[in-house]
Amino acid sequence: MLCGPKGSSIPSASQCSVCGSHAELFELPGKSDKYCYQCSADVATSILLTTEIDAATESGDDTAPLVAEFLQLSRRLLARAQLS
Secondary structure: OOOOHHOOOOOHHHHHOOOOOOOOEOOOOOOOEEEOHHHHHHHHHHHHHHHHHHHHHOOOOOOOOHHHHHHHHHHHHHHHHHOO
């Protein structure tokens, strides 16, 4: 039976929720998934960027640089997930 990320038979508890790597895993506050070091940093950064984009939008500030950074980060996470 397939139960892990990417359809693997290894339980997802031993793999990164984003890239599926078998590395030391970390939990983020408020998240049930576990991530490798690289993915945990990127997921945490994406959470912060989302908060900053929302705050900038509410205050009428320019969000373009934050959105560009978020897009670059999202592409990096997607590329890492597709490589595994």
